[in-house]
Amino acid sequence: MITMILSNNSYLFPHTFFLAGIPGLTAAHIWISLPFGFMFFLAVTGNGVLLFLIHIERCLHQPMFYFLAMLSFVDLVLSLSTLPKMLAIFWFGATAISFHSCLSQMFFIHAFSAMESGVLVAMALDRLVAICNPLRYTAILTPVVVATIGGLVALRGVVLTISFPSLAYRLSYCGSHIIAYTYCEHMAVVKLACGATTVDNLYAFAVAILLGVGDVAFIAYTYGKIVKTIIHFPSPEARSKAGSTCTAHVCVILFFYGPGFLSVVMQRFGPPTASAAKVILANLYLLFPPALDPIVYGIKTKQIRERLFKFLTLKRIDPT
Template structure:
């Protein structure tokens, strides 16, 4: 039985160790991290600017894309700068409340991003399976309500993570063998009972991850059933191309995300370099690659971007 005194209270400071086993090459690891961070900030910033300024992009699909870009920006800005400070200067200390704030932003906006991907699947489902009623079903009011529910659901399900972690006693090491404060990584440092934290975190992960992916899979199943009955190959190819970007983004988000969750909850208690790098890719890949995918695969975005870069050019490229 662990006897606790005042030293077991929630610590004033945690220490983020970075990537175990690779501390000697942190400076080199920081280069791709920095590059992906710049891609994420620039790409998502450009997407938000285009969607905000171009009236022709004021459509449900692009509204959800703006939400996705904003969530990606928040995830990047709340985690990567501290990672780079660790890699460049070895400044591993993070105040407890900064750690809890980072924990909230990571989980809340990951949940929001998952909800946005569900909303985008719904948008594609209506556009392809019921195109004549698209404008009637996805009115601006309905789209705004969907966006509001996505945000409220994401924040509501994850807002208790920081308070759950804060209530636990911490009488051992305060060193987090990661580059950011994730809920279960912090909880594993506690010396008290963590059953409630484990069950709640697992329930939220199943509800958001499995539930959202099931809805997305169902939507795309219906889309495929509709597309294969299209009369011409050209129509099938056009319908498929409108979904390609969304499918890529789904893979970028859920692939590393599920592997990271599984490794953190069921893997060894010690953090290996591979385990930490995978957890970092979960936060780095989607924000960096999502704008590129949508910029390449979405004709309207390409055309408006070309207008900005080449204002004297006549007509779309």
């Protein structure tokens, strides 16, 4: 059913959209939900544990771990914004989502994806200072500076993406209301509009270029300087130790930008109809980072491993 809402102009707003899930694989939704549900469990548990450890352990109150806490918080919000609805579709066939709920989900997905990209840039800057200027690390990245960077990352994410639901809200939807995805992705919604969508397409493309190309270029420049510095270290042991501190961050970068880049390419240049591969790739873009980031940092970061082991051991010994 379509409800007409009148303002200065007349627009057709759908009362409800329908998320189709994964095209062609509806019969396998229950089986597909198993890895999705497992990744949701990993994302919520892993990021929750990281935030808890960083909060209670004073030895983790350092710039690197503050940025990691930001990353965990962003990943947690992304998971909670998308996975419950995906699982409801797979388990109960609950495909309906109200128009305003769809726009809200769209904002959270794109705003926090933009924030995640910004946090990865901030973490690259953190590694640059730690390796290239280690003696002034804490003097440069003070708590005030870290908090300011975090605030700017959040502000940039909101400012750049608040226009997505705003622009989608003004469009007319007089055709199909079936979104061939498991969540309300901006371009998937815009494709349902029956009016001109040039502004939406151009703005989405500009944001994708700014976040994708701009942030990746800055990270690449940062790591170029890091590699140049490491090469001049006097011993192989020092080079290996410095390089190992960047391993987790590099893995997280690949988890985030790899599926994200492929998803954007398929959205812009792929076939007009959504295929199962396109939808699964779009889902992995949102699922992989939240589920795998805490595992990577837990395995690769000695301080986190030690704090977690200490916490679990004390809990096991302490009868209270």
